[in-house]
Amino acid sequence: MTHTSFKSGFAVLAGLPNAGKSTLLNQVAGGLLSAVTPKAQTTRQNILAIAQADDYQIVFVDTPGFLKPQYKLQQTMAACVDRAVHEEADVVLFMVDASADYAPNAPLVEQLKKVYCPIFLVLNKIDVVRDPARLDALEKQITGELKIAKKFRISAAKGVNVDALKKAVAAALPVSPAYFPPGQWTDRWERFYAAEFIREQIFLLYQKEIPYSTCVEVEKFTENLGDKNFIRATIYVERESQKPILIGKGGAKIAQLRRQSQKRVEEFLGRPCRVELNVAVCPGWRDDTASLEKFGYLIKEEEPL
Ligand SMILES: Nc1nc2c(ncn2[C@@H]2O[C@H](COP(=O)(O)OP(=O)(O)OP(=O)(O)O)[C@@H](O)[C@H]2O)c(=O)[nH]1
Ligand SMILES: [Mg+2]
Numbered sequence: 001m002t003h004t005s006f007k008s009g010f011a012v013l014a015g016l017p018n019a020g021k022s023t024l025l026n027q028v029a030g031g032l033l034s035a036v037t038p039k040a041q042t043t044r045q046n047i048l049a050i051a052q053a054d055d056y057q058i059v060f061v062d063t064p065g066f067l068k069p070q071y072k073l074q075q076t077m078a079a080c081v082d083r084a085v086h087e088e089a090d091v092v093l094f095m096v097d098a099s100a101d102y103a104p105n106a107p108l109v110e111q112l113k114k115v116y117c118p119i120f121l122v123l124n125k126i127d128v129v130r131d132p133a134r135l136d137a138l139e140k141q142i143t144g145e146l147k148i149a150k151k152f153r154i155s156a157a158k159g160v161n162v163d164a165l166k167k168a169v170a171a172a173l174p175v176s177p178a179y180f181p182p183g184q185w186t187d188r189w190e191r192f193y194a195a196e197f198i199r200e201q202i203f204l205l206y207q208k209e210i211p212y213s214t215c216v217e218v219e220k221f222t223e224n225l226g227d228k229n230f231i232r233a234t235i236y237v238e239r240e241s242q243k244p245i246l247i248g249k250g251g252a253k254i255a256q257l258r259r260q261s262q263k264r265v266e267e268f269l270g271r272p273c274r275v276e277l278n279v280a281v282c283p284g285w286r287d288d289t290a291s292l293e294k295f296g297y298l299i300k301e302e303e304p305l
Contacts, residue, residue, distance in 0.1 A: 008057040009090030009173035014081060014112070016104055017041045017065025019095040020124040024156035025049050025062040028166055032268065033186060033193070034062045035200035039211060041065055042203055044073065044297060046080045047196075048187045050180050056170040057178040061088060066108040073286040076297045082111070089117050091149075091172045093165075096142070098123040098135055098153075109146055118149035118172055122165065127155040191221045192296075193268055194231050198261040198277070202235065205257055210245055213238040215285065215295045229273040231265065236282040236295075246279050254279065 013021040017040030025034045029049030035042050047062040061084045064077035085092055092115055096105060112119060121142055123135055139151055150168055154161040180187070195216040203211040220232040237243060247254045254277060262275040285291035292298035 005175060006055055006057075006177065007170060007173040008059070008176040008178045010059045010061055010084075010088045010179075011091050011093060011169045011173075012061045012063060012084040012089040013093050013095055014063055014066060014085050014108065015095030015122075015124075016097065016100075016108065017067060018100070019065065019097045020156040021065070021095050022047075022062050024093075024095065024122070024124070024154070024162070025060055027156055027159055027162045028058075028060055029185065031185070035196050035203070037200060037203040037211075039203050041067070041077075041212065042200070044077055046084050050185050051166060052178075052182065052185075053170065056173060057180065058166070058169055058173065059179055066111070068107065071287045072289065072292055073297060076292055085111065085115055089115065090174060091117055091169055092119045093122050093169070094119050094142075094146070094148075095122045095124055096138065097125050098129045098138060099125045102138060102141065109142075112146055119146060120165070120168065120172075121146075121148045121151045123151070123153045124156050126153045126160065127158050190269060191218045194218050194221065194265050194275075195233060197264045197268055198233055198235070198257075198275070201257055201260045201264055205253070205260065206246070210237075210242060213242055213286070214246070215282075215297075217295060227272065229269060229271060230276075231273060232276045232278070233261075234278045234280050236280055236285055238282070238284055238286060240281050243279055243281060 013024060015021050022034035022036045022043050026032050028051050033049050034047045043062060043064045049060045051058040051060060063081045063084050066081050067074060069075040069078045094112060123138060129135060135153055152161055152165045154165060195218045198216045202214050215236050216233050218231055218233045222230040237246060258275060258277050262273060265275055266273045282291055
């Protein structure tokens with residue numbers, strides 16, 4: 001293979017909350033890079049995973065689930081999808097949960113109609129959809145309303161047909177040098193993932209509005225404290241009344257969160273790590289521009305050159 005036929009580009013995963021975008025990202029990346037939980041709106045920012053081969057480099061972009069924004073955090077989430085789909089993508093993977101109601105996809109489909117690059121339809125969760133007629137009908141409906149370059153039926157969770165999808169994505173990319181140096185698998189620092197995985201554990205452990213009202217800031221990340229890494233993170237909630245819920249009776253709940261988070265972070269880092277958690281209130285942070293900037297959800301617009 002000569003370097004002149006090397007292909008590289010961005011494959012953007014777009015879909016409703018819970019479609020399985022982050023699960024697919026983790027499959028194609030060969031590692032758990034993106035938070036996955038049964039709750040909708042787990043992902044809040046675009047997350048890259050780089051898949052390498054001798055003749056291609058695919059930069060997969062996981063995006064927040066598409067939704068109609070109701071507060072500023074959701075506006076920043078919607079802007080992430082918009083940017084990825086309209087500005088970055090060389091191919092868009094439109095992910096649809098085949099086991100869920102399709103109707104809420106309508107506003108996303110309107111967005112995708114304005115996309116210039118090829119769109120692959122990815123029907124996900126075929127491990128739970130036993131009726132092929134349902135998949136046929138879904139495909140028929142979607143190809144009727146959107147120009148679809150290729151169709152796939154996959155199970156992201158079980159890894160079914162994921163390799164075929166990956167190969168087709170690689171083939172659809174432009175001839176281009178690699179965007180990232182060989183061996184690099186992400187564009188983020190470990191500090192970012194530590195915060196994401198603590199947040200993932202909050203989504204798994206708490207109910208109702210608590211996961212949505214929290215964000216996590218890693219304040220200290222020390223590589224060598226004795227034989228362990230050390231991470232101190234603060235979990236911010238929106239209201240004083242949410243603090244005791246997070247902490248739990250006698251501190252039991254936060255202790256469990258600390259243990260789970262530590263396990264998850266250690267798995268990710270592949271080395272022992274001590275995780276310490278604090279809880280603080282940042283009133284109404286989800287609707288406050290300065291807080292969203294502080295927590296990395298809002299990137300300040302770059303000055304025009
Ligand atoms: N049965 C089944 N479940 C799946 C599959 N793919 C994902 N899931 C589950 O669907 C849920 C949502 O998965 P995520 O990957 O977090 O979905 P997402 O599209 O990233 O969701 P947001 O981040 O909220 O936009 C999780 O409970 C996954 O385990 C699949 O192929 N089959
Ligand atoms: Mg996600």
